[in-house]
Amino acid sequence: MTLRHIIGLALIAAVLPLAVPWLGFVFTLAVGKGLAALGVAVLLRGGLISIGHALYFAVGAYATAFLMRNDGINEFLLLLLLSTVVATLVGLVVGVFMVRYRAIFFAMLNLAVSMVFFTLLSKMYHVTGGTDGLRVATPTLFGFAPSRVQFNSVLQYGSLILMIGAALIVDRYLRSPLGEALSAVHSNEVRLEYLGVSARRVILIAYAASAALAGLGGTVTAFAVGHIVPELSYWTISGQLVLIAVLGGIGGTPGAFIGAFFLELVRTFAVGFAADAWNVIIGIALLIVIFFLPEGLYGLLHRTGKQGSTP
């Protein structure tokens, strides 16, 4: 089911830009956000809401910029990998403290750490470029130096492959004993401990995985935009990631991407004819989802699929 849905989504995202080329850029941004929102959705499975995951989004983006600085590493795939590894490691270190907290304390502590990071990015001008941010140059591809236009196409389709890969791997993880134990943290932590399982360790792995996804999303965004700013770690981005996860639905991994495509499309079109109203549109959509679609937009697709398959 997941396979069919995520490939369907990727096909739509691959074909539409052939007719409307500028959509390619919008979709790449959507995949970047979707990857990070998938990380948030993973934690939601364990009943944990992070309103600070823009931290890892920014860590991924800044890791890429730092690695490329002074003619450092320029290879695209290597940068994707290393930036994700950096985000994962930061997630592991911060996670060691986060796993002690639940509910509102977990949410606020994540927010606090992300805002500290935002301040550091803004103030440490000599290292981070301050509020001016840093430029992310066009990387090389297996040694070749593509033009910006060529690279954008590679990034556009490459990010769709990343999206499929991430959705499938996370789907597998969530169905595994470790993933099911994460949902079990949500419903009964006491019983989990009495099965001999450390709830904190289960959460730590989920937290590191979610940081990895957010970091990967941040790297994709950095490459797409070519310039990064401290706002990537700002709390409104964290809020957006939660919004995307809830809007898309946490019932299946394609949900985060469906939410991200929806948000980016509404935002883009609203700029054209309702520049001041896009927040209202998103707000109303969220209300509709909360009241009528508790499983999110993906739940809608999922339900239609189920109705179709059972006579």
Added chain:
Amino acid sequence: MTAILSVRDLHINFGGVKAADGVDLEIFPHELVAVIGPNGSGKTTFLNLCTGYISPSQGSVTFEGQAITDLRPRQITRRGIARAFQIPQLFTGHSLIDNVMLAIAAQRGIWQPFRPLAQREYLDEARRTLGLLSLDEAADLPTATLPEGMRKLADIAIALALKPRLLLLDEPTSGVSTAEKFPLMDKIVSVLRAGKITALFVEHDMDMVERYADRVLVWDAGRVIATGAPGEILRSADVLERVIGVS
């Protein structure tokens, strides 16, 4: 014979209440021990102390010759003590069989991020475990929708799936109708005997105690006041007065 569980001079106070006031006892392999006593006499606290849910202020708990006094519940569980609760502790977001499979996975190694929980081996074993307690028909139901009696059984099935060497059951048949109590306990006891599992069960129903227990521990005000075979204990006037209030 060496004791599988031995408890020495266990103390814990909750404010002014002495929930454990110098508990001394031994449980021997393959025994089925009933724990009786009035409400508030410290029976559940004793289970909490043995499984690391609370730490005693004084005293020691030894399981299979090793001190487990200050270990956490998960460490104690991994050493072979499983517990079923007075109020069933289930994963309400999961189906019954998923609950049992999680226990099986926990026992064999939960740290598998890419194999599905619902793998053939686990499914078969979970069905077998549920079958032992006649729960197979409810396997695919969400545990949140099960009636109370089944929830109790589900909790015991989860504990059994851990393949414990010592099982602590807190009122295993409370919430189960009178007509179902004996058939249910028959099943539990036959599973325990077949698996050579030592067990301790807290019980209020003296008929159950008399029928199933090899030995009875009588609790009052945080202490074991008497121990012996059910026939002899349940005929003691002093015990009857303290536990049931019959003089």
